[in-house]
Amino acid sequence: MEEVAAMVRKYVFGNPIDTESVVKEFPVEKGNVPYFEVAINEKTMKLSMAANDKVYGLGETVRGINKRGFRYTSNCVDDHVHTEDKSSLYAAQNFFVYWGSDKRFGMFVDTPGKVSFDIGDREINTFEIDLEDFDANIYVIDGDSIMDIVRRFRGIIGKSYIPPKWAFGFGQSRWGYMNEQDVRDVVDNYDKQDMPLEAVYLDIDYMENYKDFTVNKERFPAFKEFVEEMKGRGIHLIPIIDAGVKIEDGYDVYEEGVREGYFVKKENGENLVAAVWPGKVHFPDFLNEKARNWFGNKYKFLLDQGIDGFWNDMNEPAIFYTEDHLKEVFEEIKVLEGQNLDVLSFFKFQGLVEGLSNNAEDYKRFYHDYKGQKIRHDKVHNIYGYNMTRAAGEAFERLCPDKKILMFSRASYIGMHRYGGVWTGDNQTWWSHLLLNIQQMPGLNMCGFLYCGADTGGFWGDTTEDLLMRWTQFSIFTPLFRNHSLKDTRNQEYYRFTNKKDFRNLLRLRYALIPYLYDQFTKAAVEDDMLFKPLCFEYPEDEMAYEVEDQLFVGDSIMVAPVYRQNSVGRYVYLPETMKMVRFRSPEDYDEEVLGKGNHYIKAAINELLVFVREGKKLPLAGPANRTGDINEKDMIYITGPHCC
Ligand code: GLC
Numbered sequence: 042m043e044e045v046a047a048m049v050r051k052y053v054f055g056n057p058i059d060t061e062s063v064v065k066e067f068p069v070e071k072g073n074v075p076y077f078e079v080a081i082n083e084k085t086m087k088l089s090m091a092a093n094d095k096v097y098g099l100g101e102t103v104r105g106i107n108k109r110g111f112r113y114t115s116n117c118v119d120d121h122v123h124t125e126d127k128s129s130l131y132a133a134q135n136f137f138v139y140w141g142s143d144k145r146f147g148m149f150v151d152t153p154g155k156v157s158f159d160i161g162d163r164e165i166n167t168f169e170i171d172l173e174d175f176d177a178n179i180y181v182i183d184g185d186s187i188m189d190i191v192r193r194f195r196g197i198i199g200k201s202y203i204p205p206k207w208a209f210g211f212g213q214s215r216w217g218y219m220n221e222q223d224v225r226d227v228v229d230n231y232d233k234q235d236m237p238l239e240a241v242y243l244d245i246d247y248m249e250n251y252k253d254f255t256v257n258k259e260r261f262p263a264f265k266e267f268v269e270e271m272k273g274r275g276i277h278l279i280p281i282i283d284a285g286v287k288i289e290d291g292y293d294v295y296e297e298g299v300r301e302g303y304f305v306k307k308e309n310g311e312n313l314v315a316a317v318w319p320g321k322v323h324f325p326d327f328l329n330e331k332a333r334n335w336f337g338n339k340y341k342f343l344l345d346q347g348i349d350g351f352w353n354d355m356n357e358p359a360i361f362y363t364e365d366h367l368k369e370v371f372e373e374i375k376v377l378e379g380q381n382l383d384v385l386s387f388f389k390f391q392g393l394v395e396g397l398s399n400n401a402e403d404y405k406r407f408y409h410d411y412k413g414q415k416i417r418h419d420k421v422h423n424i425y426g427y428n429m430t431r432a433a434g435e436a437f438e439r440l441c442p443d444k445k446i447l448m449f450s451r452a453s454y455i456g457m458h459r460y461g462g463v464w465t466g467d468n469q470t471w472w473s474h475l476l477l478n479i480q481q482m483p484g485l486n487m488c489g490f491l492y493c494g495a496d497t498g499g500f501w502g503d504t505t506e507d508l509l510m511r512w513t514q515f516s517i518f519t520p521l522f523r524n525h526s527l528k529d530t531r532n533q534e535y536y537r538f539t540n541k542k543d544f545r546n547l548l549r550l551r552y553a554l555i556p557y558l559y560d561q562f563t564k565a566a567v568e569d570d571m572l573f574k575p576l577c578f579e580y581p582e583d584e585m586a587y588e589v590e591d592q593l594f595v596g597d598s599i600m601v602a603p604v605y606r607q608n609s610v611g612r613y614v615y616l617p618e619t620m621k622m623v624r625f626r627s628p629e630d631y632d633e634e635v636l637g638k639g640n641h642y643i644k645a646a647i648n649e650l651l652v653f654v655r656e657g658k659k660l661p662l663a664g665p666a667n668r669t670g671d672i673n674e675k676d677m678i679y680i681t682g683p684h685c686c
Pocket of ligand 1: 281355
């Protein structure tokens with residue numbers, strides 16, 4: 042215990058708001074935070090970086106695995122254009138490992154407000170952390186290796202969420218399945234093609250006018266029976282839950298929330314009126330324990346109908362507009378009406394409407410009741426989505442303690458990893474987003490988020506068969522494996538494409554891998570380890586390993602090297618040790634070859650994917666199945682790595 046205390050040191054700036062991310066108590070250190078120069082008046086911490094120092098972590102962000110060379114701002118935001126100039130995405134995960142020639146440590150900047158990590162962006166050799174408010178708990182973690190530091194950090198934030206095993210099955214999703222027949226058609230088509238499927242996701246159209254905890258009776262006239270019917274076919278239905286609660290007389294969730302004072306309030310005490318899918322909504326105050334319990338209990342409505350998985354969305358929270366801001370904008374537009382709009386006034390006019398959504402000023406218009414204190418939203422913005430998922434996770438422990446429920450969220454903060462996983466939000470049908478998906482996994486794992494994955498094939502835009510094929514070749518290794526897309530884009534269910542056999546084989550390979558993946562996943566959760574590791578985390582002495590940002594170890598036995606370039610039929614792969622290359626076409630059809638340490642160009646046709654079995658290790662493969670419950674774990678075959686058994 043004493044040793045641990047010395048390896049993790051806690052420093053306190055100002056008067057921090059407790060995020061409940063860290064589950065252990067630490068004495069507060071006197072003196073300065075090590076490694077950084079702290080300027081309280083400038084609200085910054087600065088560190089000077091040597092040329093080859095590296096920085097890993099920060100969870101779900103843009104760009105590569107080594108975060109150096111850009112600035113990242115933790116500020117959960119609903120932005121679907123994840124281009125490399127974006128500083129903020131849906132998540133706020135403020136843990137990183139600094140791995141330099143003379144400075145090696147981990148740091149968790151625990152503050153629920155906005156914080157920026159400029160890692161050589163404005164000044165190439167300066168790492169500057171800017172805190173909007175200078176109130177934070179700072180944890181400095183020492184260790185002999187990157188993995189040592191990561192494990193020690195994970196040891197202080199509590200164990201990662203473990204989903205039920207069926208949640209490793211494949212899930213088909215699309216914003217656009219309108220009724221039970223649409224869902225039935227999807228399942229029928231998968232079955233007809235003999236393609237594995239475990240779940241179908243219900244997006245917002247299953248609800249009655251986008252009201253949480255309701256089911257549209259015209260579209261799903263006998264929901265409970267339908268859930269039962271699907272369950273009989275081995276299919277789980279996974280409904281979406283949104284953060285905003287529709288304002289509508291007679292709607293129980295709205296009326297109870299108003300009566301009990303469970304919604305976030307403006308300065309004058311009135312409930313904030315914002316708008317999302319249903320038009321005007323109130324936002325539950327997930328930071329208020331009573332409101333959290335109340336909202337959590339609402340999941341019972343769906344649990345009682347046989348539902349055992351959910352995805353929590355729009356919980357940054359995303360805001361189309363607030364009633365107050367909309368009014369201001371209409372007034373300003375009225376002034377402009379009839380004028381000759383010139384360069385300045387036209388752009389002002391355009392900006393007025395565009396600036397309505399997710400407006401930074403709107404996040405200052407409302408307050409939470411957090412641990413008995415009235416706190417303005419922007420000060421605690423990054424823990425809002427976390428607490429929505431916590432509401433659900435805590436409720437599941439109360440309502441069905443003996444059952445594992447699938448839960449994942451769009452917005453997140455460290456601490457939420459105890460209650461659910463994440464998906465990486467609205468990506469695009471871009472090859473660069475396949476690479477981004479690969480590169481986001483280690484950062485997420487470092488921060489405790491093990492159950493994660495991206496919208497396979499891309500959410501926005503029309504996917505192409507080859508992109509979907511290559512993406513699936515990576516997604517079959519991610520714990521959350523879901524194909525999801527936007528309304529009115531090209532339908533991307535696997536049975537719609539030309540090379541159905543290749544997709545079927547990939548899905549079957551996923552199911553053959555599930556015993557290995559679930560075993561490695563639970564081991565990582567129990568041992569505070571990572572499922573996806575960059576090469577350098579295992580080979581710190583190997584300079585080449587630091588260069589490789591498109592290959593990952595997945596669990597103890599294998600390394601994957603996905604093809605993520607359009608029209609590529611092979612790729613360079615770096616082997617940090619002698620490994621057995623397995624070129625899979627299906628669980629039964631693959632080539633094997635032992636390759637030595639070093640660089641290799643390896644062919645991989647569009648229907649082939651590359652897995653490398655490590656020295657002394659083996660990869661178990663189960664017999665193919667179309668549902669996780671049918672996986673035969675008795676007759677496993679083992680592909681052995683060099684010098685194994
Ligand atoms: C958000 C989600 C997306 C979902 C859509 C409609 O954009 O990120 O996954 O399909 O809302 O609910």
